Amino acid sequence: MTNRNFNILIRTPVAFLLLATMLAPTAGAQAAEELRIDHSIISSEIADHAVLLRERALLDNLSVDIVESLTTEVGPRRIGTEGDKRVIEWSQAKFRELGFDRVWTEEVILDRGWTRGEARAEILSPYPHNIVMTALGYSVGTEGDLVGELVEFKSLEDLEAVPEGDSLKGKIAFVSYSMSDFVPEPGQSEFVGYGLGTRARGRGHVVAAKRGAEAIIIRSVGTDNNRYAHTGSGYGYVDDVKKIPAAAVSAPDAILIQNMMKRGEPVTMKMNLTSEITGPE
Numbered sequence: 001m002t003n004r005n006f007n008i009l010i011r012t013p014v015a016f017l018l019l020a021t022m023l024a025p026t027a028g029a030q031a032a033e034e035l036r037i038d039h040s041i042i043s044s045e046i047a048d049h050a051v052l053l054r055e056r057a058l059l060d061n062l063s064v065d066i067v068e069s070l071t072t073e074v075g076p077r078r079i080g081t082e083g084d085k086r087v088i089e090w091s092q093a094k095f096r097e098l099g100f101d102r103v104w105t106e107e108v109i110l111d112r113g114w115t116r117g118e119a120r121a122e123i124l125s126p127y128p129h130n131i132v133m134t135a136l137g138y139s140v141g142t143e144g145d146l147v148g149e150l151v152e153f154k155s156l157e158d159l160e161a162v163p164e165g166d167s168l169k170g171k172i173a174f175v176s177y178s179m180s181d182f183v184p185e186p187g188q189s190e191f192v193g194y195g196l197g198t199r200a201r202g203r204g205h206v207v208a209a210k211r212g213a214e215a216i217i218i219r220s221v222g223t224d225n226n227r228y229a230h231t232g233s234g235y236g237y238v239d240d241v242k243k244i245p246a247a248a249v250s251a252p253d254a255i256l257i258q259n260m261m262k263r264g265e266p267v268t269m270k271m272n273l274t275s276e277i278t279g280p281e
Contacts, residue, residue: 066094069090069094070087070090073086073090074086074087074090078114078137079108079110080110080113088105092105111279112277112278112279113277113278113279114137114138114275114276114277114278115274115275115276115278116134116135116137116275117135117141117273117274117275117276118272118273118274119133119134119135119229119247119271119272119273119274119275120133120271120272121133121217121247121249121269121270121271121272122269122270123256123257123260123267123268123269124147124268124269124270125265125266125267125268126260126263126265126266126267127260129253129256131249131250131253131256131257131269131271132227132228132229132249132250132253133217133229133247133248133249133250133253133271134229134230134231134247134248135231135245135246135247135273135275136201136205136218136231136232136233136234136246136247136248137231137232137233137234138233138234138236138277139205139234139245139246139247139273139275140237140243140244140245140273140275140276140277141245141273141274141275141276142215142245142271142272142273144272145270145271145272146172146214146215146245146270146271146272147268147269147270148170148171148172148214148215148268148269149170149171149172149266149267149268149269150171150172150173150174150217150257150261150267150268150269151168151171151172151173151174151213152174152175152176152257152258152261153173153174153175153176154175154176154177155175155177155196155199155200156175156177156199156200156203156204156207158175159173159175159200159204159207159208159211160207162211163211164210164211165211165212166211166212167211167212168208168211168212168213169212169213170212170214171212171213171214172213172214172215172216172217172269172271173204173208173211173213173215173216173217174216174217174218174257175200175204175216175217175218175219176218176219176254176257176258177196177197177200177218177219177221178219178251178254179193179194179196179197179221179222179223180223180225180251182196194221194222197219197221197222198221198232200216200218201218201221201231201232201234201248202234202235203234203235204216204218204234204246205234205237205243205244205245205246206235206237206238206241208244209241209242209243209244210241213244214244214245215244215245215246215247215271216244216245216246216247217246217247217248217249217269217271218231218246218247218248218249219248219249219251219254220248220249220250220251220254221248222251224251225251225252226250226251226252227250227251227252227253228250229247229248229249229250229253230248231247231248234246245271245273245275247271247273257269
């Protein structure tokens with residue numbers, strides 16, 4: 001096994017900034033008290049400072065400027081890539097520019113990697129269409145064309161309700177959960193809907209594999225409606241469960257597939273992912 005060493009920035013200051021954005025739009029100790037902050041974990045001083053940081057953030061565009069700088073000057077930055085090296089350098093420089101006087105890196109051993117490769121997909125029947133697709137992070141490839149009938153599930157919970165074994169043998173599981181359909185309860189953030197969507201993205205491949213599926217696809221998680229597939233990473237594979245390909249399709253393509261299914265005919269997809277996990281299995 002070959003180990004590759006990379007440095008990674010300790011992002012403690014970011015934690016305070018993130019905390020600040022989560023706090024209510026009031027200031028000082030009163031705000032901290034209203035939020036019932038556990039001062040055995042976070043001191044009153046830090047909590048008060050976080051509230052002030054949040055208030056300050058509402059008055060300028062610094063956070064937007066930082067994100068713009070990151071996406072423009074660095075771009076993609078998956079760990080172990082050249083982009084990862086660039087973002088470490090960028091982060092150190094940015095924190096120093098912001099006035100932090102304690103910025104350092106620590107060594108991280110990376111013994112495996114992943115290549116996204118290319119993704120191609122099309123509906124073969126009943127109505128031929130090209131489909132916009134991208135592999136979920138750390139998905140295995142299809143090793144050539146993979147063809148299967150799609151079986152729709154509205155959520156990961158619906159997929160989990162199917163008996164394990166051969167229930168989905170030869171099929172491609174399709175989780176069509178749409179964040180746009182999520183209706184938050186009073187006082188609940190709409191971003192709860194995002195968390196619900198990432199469940200299938202995170203572990204749907206393992207759940208589907210336990211039921212015999214050949215692959216799993218999900219609707220890209222988000223409220224966008226453009227024909228662009230996007231995704232994060234899965235939570236990894238389980239040693240004693242078959243590794244199956246996992247991918248996301250764009251929102252319009254997910255709707256297209258659902259419209260086909262409403263017509264009552266089997267929907268057959270062909271997909272080809274060249275993604276590959278590198279390093280020890």
